[in-house]
Amino acid sequence: MYDFAIIGGGIVGLSTAMNLGLRYPDAKILVLEKEGKWAFHQTGNNSGVIHSGIYYKPNSFKAKFCRDGSQSMVEFCQKHNIEHDICGKVIVATKPEEIPRLEKLYQRGLENQIPVQKISPEEVKEIEPHVSCLAGIRVFSTGIVNYKQVCLKYAEIITKQGGDLRLNTKVLQISSSGKNQVLETNQGSFETRFVINCAGLHSDRIAKLGKAKPEAKIVPFRGEYYELTPEKRYLVKTLIYPVPNPDFPFLGVHFTRMIDSSVHAGPNAVLSLKREGYKKTDFNLRDFAEVITYPGFWKLAAKHADEGIQEIIRSFSKAAFVSSLQTLIPEVQAEDLVPTHAGVRAQALRNNGSLVDDFLIIPGENSIHVCNAPSPAATSSLEIGKAIVKQIPQQAHLKSLVA
Incomplete structure (x- = not known):
């Protein structure tokens, strides 16, 4: 018992x-x-980021648990000699229409009591010399670890x-x-x-x-990554994120330096045809049937049709994936990237098509x-x-x- x-x-x-x-x-x-x-x-398949909590709605569980959790995670790693690095990250606007959204994100960081700083394109380059942007914010408490x-x-x-x-x-x-x-x-x-x-x-x-x-039903979304070749890792010093689209539930492709010094680029976000489907070819009839017959999925798909199509294109076209990455680092070329492992996000979806x-x-x-x-x-x-x-x-x- x-x-x-x-x-x-x-x-x-x-x-x-x-x-x-x-x-x-x-x-x-x-x-x-x-x-x-x-x-x-x-x-075991996530990006290894110790998140700050900047993205999440103030007073939500995510905002509170992430802000407090980033501190307790660091303290736990220090106590038990687990390698980690509080390297910080930059979130950058690459288009004029992203600047107001970046400002809102900065304000949300302040509301969530997270140390954030507005930085100019020149100041971004002092941190990440190869990034091209119009404006940025620096998030100091973001880190990396092997979970x-x-x-x-x-x-x-x-x-x-x-x-x-x-x-x-x-x-x-x-x-x-x-x-x-x-x-x-x-x-x-x-x-x-x-x-x-x-x-x-x-x-x-x-x-x-x-x-x-x-x-709510779990709908699996596969996040596919590329990895910078070793000779191109110098392009990324810390973590580089775009301004997320507020109408889409994912953060967009970004660059993440891992604790082993490798650099991952991604992920996209595509429906997985199996709950544990880490490959494009993975398929499970029960998992697929549950999603395809769930009204909430079709409501979500209709709402985010344009973004969903772009994610699928990125999944099958390396050129499209690279093009998205070039908005952050123009120097990145297709030959600089090799495929690496994918992860699957267990995302709860309500019957009305809203993501939890x-x-x-x-x-x-x-x-x-x-x-x-x-x-x-x-x-x-x-x-x-x-x-x-x-x-x-x-x-x-x-x-x-x-x-």
């Missing part, structure tokens, strides 16, 4: 387990991950706390046994008093197994379901874990487990 069972071994699930261990040191805690490694999907290393440290801490970590264990069914819940898996059954669903790309399905109603633009945490019967935790969830993971622990109802059996 376990006190808590966490489904999903990505950065949010592991952070939650670790924070549970801190809050309830005598609790029996179980983490179930269907893959053979921790951080296998979203966490797989962070997850391995979370897992190590959970093990030291006495937690039970199970890889290669896929949850197939959830049933009730009195006040407890039974998780049927490919490795047998596990009984627990409380379930926390952090299943990422499959979080809506797990929520339904647990008889919760997420009122904040973290979505839903209470259930003796359960909590994290049904939308895309970027900046990695940055925010410590804060999300703390918040989930605080939301757990104070049941009688927990009183004896409190530190």
Whole structure:
């Protein structure tokens, strides 16, 4: 019998387990991950950015958790000797119509209490000599890290706390046994008093197994990247972002220096035909059918048809992808870029066609379901874990487990 069972071994699930261990040191805690490694999907394929929180609506979970999370993530890395770099980033306007949007972004940064600074094109060039722009802002608190290393440290801490970590264990069914819940898996059954669903790309399905109603469906979007060849890495010193289109839910292609000194360019954002579809050829009939028969998808597609078409073109045309990158760094040429790994974003979409633009945490019967935790969830993971622990109802059996 376990006190808590966490489904999903990505950065949010592991952070939650670790924070549970801190809050309830005598609790029996179980983490179930269907893959053979921790951080296998979203966490292990993201850009490795420690985000500042500048983009997010003031007072939203994303804004608060990301701002606080960027600080707690840095402190965690310092404490545990995990390599990271608070290199900062620039966001630049390359067209006159982007300048008012850049100003709004600057104001949002101030509202979110993030250290930001307006900079001229000449000042941008002092930071990023190869960027061409009309105006820019500098975001000082943005950094880079390898989130797989962070997850391995979370897992190590959970093990030291006495937690039970199970890889290669896929949850197939959830049933009730009195006040407890039974998780049927490919490795047998596990009984627990409380379930926390952090299943990422499959979080809506797990929520339904647990008889919760997420009122949103996960739609997978693949983000495809190129990487600068080693001899061209000098073109990028830190992180370079365009001004995002406020009518489109993604940030646009950008340049990211990784903690291993490689430089990634991208991503675009295209519908994946499989929830874990990292290649263009990946296809799963169930995943595809769920999306294609979902009214919310067609409403979203109609609203963003022009942008969606451009993303698809960039997916199949390297020339189009390079052209987008050249708006930031004109020197970049097609031969400077080689394909690298893609990531898949688990984005919750409502039936009315609106994207869930904040973290979505839903209470259930003796359960909590994290049904939308895309970027900046990695940055925010410590804060999300703390918040989930605080939301757990104070049941009688927990009183004896409190530190």
